[in-house]
Amino acid sequence: MAEKIKIQVVTPDKIVVDDEANIVMAPGSDGEFGVLSGHTPFLTGLQVGTVHYRDENNQEQFIFVNGGFAETLPDKVTILAESAERRRDIDKVRAQEAVKRAEERIANAERDESVDIERARAALARALWRLKLAEVK
Numbered sequence: 001m002a003e004k005i006k007i008q009v010v011t012p013d014k015i016v017v018d019d020e021a022n023i024v025m026a027p028g029s030d031g032e033f034g035v036l037s038g039h040t041p042f043l044t045g046l047q048v049g050t051v052h053y054r055d056e057n058n059q060e061q062f063i064f065v066n067g068g069f070a071e072t073l074p075d076k077v078t079i080l081a082e083s084a085e086r087r088r089d090i091d092k093v094r095a096q097e098a099v100k101r102a103e104e105r106i107a108n109a110e111r112d113e114s115v116d117i118e119r120a121r122a123a124l125a126r127a128l129w130r131l132k133l134a135e136v137k
Helices: 092-108 118-136
Strands: 005-010 014-027 030-033 042-046 048-053 060-065 070-071 078-079 083-087
Touching: 005 048, 014 042, 014 078, 014 083, 030 070, 048 118, 060 118, 092 118
Parallel strands: 005 078
Antiparallel strands: 005 014, 014 030, 014 048, 042 070, 048 060, 060 083, 070 078
């Protein structure tokens, strides 16, 4: 049987995940990457997206990450994220409200110069990722 790899997902506020995995997949700055035990060490930036891994019971686990960095060692993956939450902790209503607010800001950007369009687009992307992840079966 394949060796396990430790996965930790950490934010400035808390440790979101501290687990053993068979495989870890993450949204790297140059695209999604996968890590198995014995992987070559590397460090990469992360995009907004989903980290997923197969736990010790071969159950797939999903975590939303809002950017950050991933450090991969032969026996461990550490993800330092600006924010992160497990799929089961995502509040769909809150995410839907965030989508609506961001879409309204984007729609009003042409007539309201105080709207930071890039910030609104980033908020929309985060909210859409949360909704997408919350709806995965």
